[in-house]
Amino acid sequence: MSRPLAGKRALVTGSSAGLGEGIALRLAQDGAAVCLHGRNETRLAAARDRVAEAGGAVHAVAGTLSDDAGARAVFDGAVAALGGIDILVNNAGGESAGGGTTPWLDADADTWNATYNSNVGSIVRLVRLAAPGMREAGWGRLIQLSSESADFPMAIIPDYQASKLAIRSLTRSLAMALARTGITANSISPGLTHSTGPDRWLKQMAQANGWEEDWDSITRHVQDGMIANHAGRIGDPADIAHAVAFLADPRAGFVNGIDIPVNGGR
Template identity: 35%
Template sequence: METGLRNKRVVITGATAGIGRGIAHCFAREGAQLAICARNEAPLQQVRQECVELGGQTTALLADMTRADDIDRFVAASREALGGIDVLVNCVGGVDQLLPFEALSDDDWQQMWELNVMSAVRMTRAVLPIMKPNGWGRIINIASESGIQPDPFMPHYNAAKAALITFTKSMSKALADDGILVNAVSPAMTRNDDVDAFISQRAAADGSSLKEAEQTLLREMRPNIVLGRPGEPEEVGAAVVFLASEQASFITGTNLRADGGSVASI
C-alpha cells in the first residue's frame, strides 16, 4: 500500500520506548522525515540511529512534555530542522504505578493530567500555525483502551485518556475546514520494557516459563484481550501510519482501537 508519507515531516513525542519507539520505526520505514523527543539523551540517540538505519532522516531533541516552554522550543526546533510539520503524533503519556483511588493525591491527578492531556493540548496549539497554511495535516493522539473501558486500578489515568479521546473528537470538528485530520489510537496492553520486566519477575516468583507468566498476567489484569497476548509496539505503529497516510483521507474524529479485541463494546 502506498502511504504517501515519503518525505512527510513527522513530529513524535515520547518516541524512545514501547509504543513511541514502534511508531517512530514505522514512519522511518516509510521514508518520512522525523523529529523525536524524550527527556533522556542516551535512549533518544539510540532511537534516532535506529530510525536513520531504517530509512528516515531523524532529528532528536531533548524535551520534557510536562513543561510548556520545552514544548514551544521543541516545536520551533522541529520546524527549523524539518522545514515544516505535516504530521503530529502525541504519544507521550503513561502511568507510573497502579494505585487505588484513596491512595491518589491531588498532585497525582495533576501530574497525570499534565502528562497525558496537556502535553497533547500544548503540542497541538503549537503546531497549528505551522500546519494550517498548508491546508493539510494529521494529528494522531495515542489514547488507551482505559479511556473507553476503565478498570478500578488507575482512575486518574483512565480519566485522562478519556479526556484525550474527547479532545480528539472536538479538534477533528474544529480543524476539518483546514484540511487537518485528527484521530486517536487506543492500544490495549502493549509490550514494552516494563511489561517484559513484570513478566520476568512473575516467572521467577512462580517458577514458571515466560509464556506461562505472560498468560497469568493477562488473566489477572487484561482477561478481555481476545487474541490472548500483549500487542507489539509496531502493530500500534502500523495503525498510526495508516491514519497519517493518504489512504485515510476520509477518516477524522475516529478512535481506532488497536486492542486485540479487548474493549467489549461495539
C-alpha cells in the same frame, strides 16, 4: 516498497523507546522525515540510530513537554530539523503520577493534576503549536495515543484512566474545531502491548503470583485472566505503528474524529 509518506515530516513524542520508537520506525519506513523526542539524550540518540537504519532523514530533539517553554523548545527544535511538521504523533506521557498501583483514595488532587499535565497538557501544548502551520498548508495529521484502560477502569490509577479518556474527547472536539482545513485528528487506544512500563508491570505481576517469568508463560497467564483478548497474545509496538501509519497516510483523509482500539479484540 511503497512509501506513501514521502515528502511528509513527522514529530513523534516520547519516541526514545517502546511504542514511540516503533511508530517512528514505521513512519520512516513509509518515507517520512522523522524527528524523535525524549527526555534522556543517551536513550534518544540510540533510538535515532536504530530508526535511521530504516533509511531517510531521522532527527532527534530532547526536552520536556511539562510546561509551555519546554514544549516550545521541542517544537522549535523539530521545525528547525524538519523544516515544518505535517504529522504530529502525541505519544509522550506515562502512568499515574502516583505510581502504577495507586488506590483511588490515595490519588490526591496533586497526583491527578500531575498525571493530566503529563498525559493531556503535553498534547494541548504541541497541538496549539503545530495546528496553525498545518492549517496554513491545508494538510495535517494529529494523532493521539489513548489507552484501552479508559474502557476498563479499575479501582486503582483512576487519574491515569481518566486522562486517557480525556485524550479521546479532546481529539473529537479538535476534529470539529479544525473541520474543513485538511487536517484530521484521531486517536488510537492500544491494549496490553510490550513496552517499558507494561513489561515491567507484567514481570512484577509474575513475581507476585509465582508465575514463570518467561514471556510465553506470562502470556499464557494473561490470556487466562482478565486481560485476555481474541488474538491470544500481547501486542507488539509494530501493531500500534501500523494503525498510526494508516491514519497518517494521505489516503486516510476521510477518517476523522475517531478512536481506533488496537487491542486484539479484548
